[in-house]
Amino acid sequence: MENGLILVHTGNGKGKTTAALGLGLRAVGHGMKVLMLQFFKGTWLTGELCAVKRLEPGFKIIQLGQGFVKTRKGEHAEATIENARVSWDYAKQEIFSDLYDTIILDEINNMIDYGLLTVEDVISVLKERPKRLNVVLTGRNAHEKIIEFADTVTEMREIKHPFKKGIKARKGIEF
Numbered sequence: 001m002e003n004g005l006i007l008v009h010t011g012n013g014k015g016k017t018t019a020a021l022g023l024g025l026r027a028v029g030h031g032m033k034v035l036m037l038q039f040f041k042g043t044w045l046t047g048e049l050c051a052v053k054r055l056e057p058g059f060k061i062i063q064l065g066q067g068f069v070k071t072r073k074g075e076h077a078e079a080t081i082e083n084a085r086v087s088w089d090y091a092k093q094e095i096f097s098d099l100y101d102t103i104i105l106d107e108i109n110n111m112i113d114y115g116l117l118t119v120e121d122v123i124s125v126l127k128e129r130p131k132r133l134n135v136v137l138t139g140r141n142a143h144e145k146i147i148e149f150a151d152t153v154t155e156m157r158e159i160k161h162p163f164k165k166g167i168k169a170r171k172g173i174e175f
Contacts, residue, residue, distance in 0.1 A: 004101075004134040005151040006126055010109055010142035013156030014174075020104045020136045021048055027134075028058040032101035037091050039084075039107045040065040046175045064090060065107075076116065084116035095129050102134040109139030109146065119143040 007023070009016040024034040036052075042065035052059045064087035066080065076084075088111075095103055111117045123145060126135060137146060147153050169175060 003131050004129070006149060007134070007136045008109070008142050008146060008150045008153040009136065009138045009156065010140060010147075010153065011155035011157050012140055013158040014161065015156045016138040016140075017048075017106055019154065019156075020106060020138050021052075023136060024059055024102060024104060025055075027102045028055055031058075033057070033099065034059045034102045034104070035094055035100045036061040036104040036106055037087070037094065038063045038065060039087055039091075039105070039111050041106065042066055044175065047172055062090075076114070081116065084111060088117055088121075092125055095125060095133065095135070098130045098133070100133065102136065104136040104138065107139040108137050109142040111139070112143050112146070113139070113141040119145045122146070123149050 009019050020036065024036060027034050036059075038061060042063035049061055049063075052061050064083070066083050091103075091105060091108075094100070108117070108122065112119050112122060122137075126149065129135065137150070142153070163169070
């Protein structure tokens, strides 16, 4: 098989995870195996979890996070630091397992931006991954070194969002 690609979905707009899910759905349609690892999500049931259950074993989502963390860059609770370490160790294990065609590292850009992972460690793992493996990195504030390393980078830019009008997140749209 050809060498895999590194794809990045970043920006302050909506749709980074959704775009990655669409890519995963396309891959499963071609008989490929997909794993999405969610680094922050982990405290509530989302529509994508329910949908992907129907596609197992071709597509799996594993929530590794504690839910959205309240933090300032560089100031993290010990539990958040430990969760980041354990989650990244698990992600590396799955990346090197060579069981998947595509792995989506959902919100890993945020992990780097918050200082919970180093960009050097992430790029090192991506360089050493099985060559056929496609990897998608999502999340705001993608590091410039990640952008430089990637094959494809897409930036989602917010132009308008109903939250600014006081409209709450909706089932089937935001979760």
